[in-house]
Amino acid sequence: MLVPLLLAASLAAPLAVPLAAAPSSIATVLANRTAFNQPCVRFTSTAPDRLAAQASGALRALGWSVDEVVGPEFNEGEALRQIAPVGALYVHSHGDHYWDAVAGRRSSGFRVDGGQCSNAPTVIAPEISAARPSAAPLILAVISTCHNGERASKLPAALGIATKKVSPGKHGPRSFYLGYAGIAWVRGIVRFEQHFWRALRRGLPAGAAFDRALLSGFSPADLTPEWWGNYNLIPTPPPSSPTPPGGTRNV
């Protein structure tokens, strides 16, 4: 009696086989608050919350379903858990080319908040790649840190975005990556991103939004923005059709 039931159950329960990964319509916004505030320093920093709110507001306006993690809950595990499935990502924190102990060389990434003033754990490119083994390339990634706009940064590749530029009017992948080369000062970051997000909310392509933000009044000595991907991309989420035509394929 039991065997036929189990057999029937096994036949009835479809075994879903992963197909080509579909882009996700989920966006995540991660911001480090602790390291930039009292008691870690003697100053008040409202910038991380402002930057996260700007990013979340714009992403929602573009149609994304946004998760926002600001402050100590932005830890290593949560960051990787959040990044694994997303189609759009915003990170504001310290960033650099950190030591990758496993590979024995430097890799690129960012520090998490984790409630720590300094030397908070890092999330580096190989960890992101491992967390997204078959995920589609991100549609939009804004890495609001130092150094991750440099050509040497390994974060674009970990997010599936080639460090190439698709010119205005040309066809290319549905991806756009924004980062800053060298040291990035926070007042410049706030000005630049305020203009960038505003332009995206107006329906401009990501490359044109970048162009607009170049006029935002930041000092070029304090900020060097860089981008990769498709100038023409309007970074809306993918159509919500995770199920392939004909429904889930069963075996």
Place this chain on the structure above:
Amino acid sequence: MSSPTRSHRLMSAGLALTLLTLAACGAPARAIAPSSDHAGGVNAVDAAASIRPISAIAGRLLEPLALAGLTSAPSQIITLESGEVRIEQRLLDSAGLELLSTQSTPSGDLRSISRSSVPFGGAVMGSTALISRAILHLVSLTLPLGAGTPLVSAAGDRRIVSWGRAVNGVPVLGDGTRVALSVSGALVGIAIDAAPLAPAPARVATAAAAKSAALLLVPSGAALSGTPKLGWVAPAIDAGDEEDLSAPRELAWRLRGTLADGTPFELHLAAGSLALLGWDWAR
């Protein structure tokens, strides 16, 4: 270079808005309602405020935009983060993509031009040629030239030629004239900003006093470096790191240094009282 005071600017904005309202009342409703005027159309809002029509600006670009097939979006009155009122005009292509936008003051001064989809590539210009090209763009649009020596910087395959704004030799951070170009000199955008300034203090503290005051504020392990410099800065919200762009710029001592972990920072102290106005630091 002098700057209008905030009250002066608000007065002129108020006057222009009154004119706009009068024009709106005296004109057919469709003249100011959102419309699908073709490029070249001038609506009552623009006419009342002596705003240069965007179609005229499109034609004066060194790389003029062909207007066939373009439509002008209705002009809008917008308020910037600074509280400054501007009138915005936009030219859209057949897909609704914004190809050109302008912002003018209510009194008709053009303050911003932004183009979209300016191609990359072409012969890469050197700094001197880029500066010449930027000047040509400003002259072509009859915009005022920046004062002093411009700075040329690069970002994302674009070039930015910028003239800072200074008052009595003291820079006003974030203000000035910026011209964004492609590497071959095509115009990407222009911004001209001049924020209102707070009255300068009757007496400016010495650089040495500023340094002593700063040492009391910096976290343990931090060190100051270089010589304090004067600048007009936006005071920060809660004396933190986020600029309050709606506030007049204040004369401040700027002091740079590094935190214990090597992160660079900059403190802003009121030039007269040495009160903390805000700070900035690297990520």
